[in-house]
Amino acid sequence: MAFAAINGITVHYEFIGDPGARHTIVFSNSLGTDFRIWLPLFDELGDDVSVLLYDSRGHGLTGLGAAEFSMEDLVGDLVALVDHVGIGKAVFCGLSVGGMVVQGLWRKRPDLVRKLVLCDTAPKIGTAETWNNRIEAIRKTGLAGIADSVMERWFTNSFHEERRVDLAGYRLMLERQSAAAYIGTCEVIRDTDLSAIPPTITVPTLCVVGDQDGSTPPDLVRGMADMIPGARFEVIEGCGHIPCVEQPQRLAALIEPFVKGMKGRP
Numbered sequence: 001m002a003f004a005a006i007n008g009i010t011v012h013y014e015f016i017g018d019p020g021a022r023h024t025i026v027f028s029n030s031l032g033t034d035f036r037i038w039l040p041l042f043d044e045l046g047d048d049v050s051v052l053l054y055d056s057r058g059h060g061l062t063g064l065g066a067a068e069f070s071m072e073d074l075v076g077d078l079v080a081l082v083d084h085v086g087i088g089k090a091v092f093c094g095l096s097v098g099g100m101v102v103q104g105l106w107r108k109r110p111d112l113v114r115k116l117v118l119c120d121t122a123p124k125i126g127t128a129e130t131w132n133n134r135i136e137a138i139r140k141t142g143l144a145g146i147a148d149s150v151m152e153r154w155f156t157n158s159f160h161e162e163r164r165v166d167l168a169g170y171r172l173m174l175e176r177q178s179a180a181a182y183i184g185t186c187e188v189i190r191d192t193d194l195s196a197i198p199p200t201i202t203v204p205t206l207c208v209v210g211d212q213d214g215s216t217p218p219d220l221v222r223g224m225a226d227m228i229p230g231a232r233f234e235v236i237e238g239c240g241h242i243p244c245v246e247q248p249q250r251l252a253a254l255i256e257p258f259v260k261g262m263k264g265r266p
């Protein structure tokens with residue numbers, strides 16, 4: 001557990017693994033989660049991979065700062081953290097809004113990026129109407145009031161039926177986030193359109209999505225992959241919006257060989 005004073009906030013992060021490891025992956029989390037969502041995936045990666053995990057603004061143990069912030073702020077937090085930790089060039093993997101952040105990082109600091117993994121994300125997610133409705137619902141009922149519908153998008157029916165205790169735990173993760181940070185991040189997603197970025201990406205890029213993702217469905221993610229020269233597009237079967245939790249082995253089977261420059265595991 002480590003903290004850094006960055007851009008006027010306290011950022012919670014963890015670097016796991018050997019600092020001299022051949023491969024470093026930096027993970028950026030999704031709306032309403034903290035960096036613990038990546039731990040099941042980390043368990044599936046080899047010893048020669050080190051990871052940098054962090055809680056995005058207002059999530060987990062990272063401070064919120066001003067209630068209003070922008071995609072530029074979220075990207076700036078990640079850039080400053082990477083500089084603070086001093087990891088140099090790395091693979092960046094972002095989930096959902098985290099995937100938007102790493103697209104923004106590519107635009108701002110391409111020198112830091114070896115490869116990209118864009119997971120259940122897009123350059124533009126949702127519409128102003130859907131985000132405004134969600135924000136209004138949270139203002140009325142809190143995060144607990146939207147938790148059922150979020151869980152339906154995050155996880156498949158099978159997960160709901162077979163992993164009830166885990167489902168309850170991830171629901172608690174959502175409900176314990178700061179409502180102000182969650183709303184601030186909804187506003188950022190609502191106001192962000194990064195469509196100009198994917199065609200400029202020149203590093204190897206893997207785009208991944210769960211076949212039952214209710215937040216960023218496969219067609220949306222395929223549309224982003226089609227915009228990125230040479231990008232690879234993969235669908236994970238039996239998976240909702242959070243593959244690092246629901247299908248960590250299948251996600252690792254795609255990410256690990258991609259990061260190491262090998263052909264995919266069978």
Ligand SMILES: O=C(O)CCC(=O)CC(=O)O
Nearest residue numbers: 030031096097150153215
């Ligand atoms: O997960 C994100 O970062 C944004 C997409 C979303 O709205 C997830 C959800 O459905 O709660």
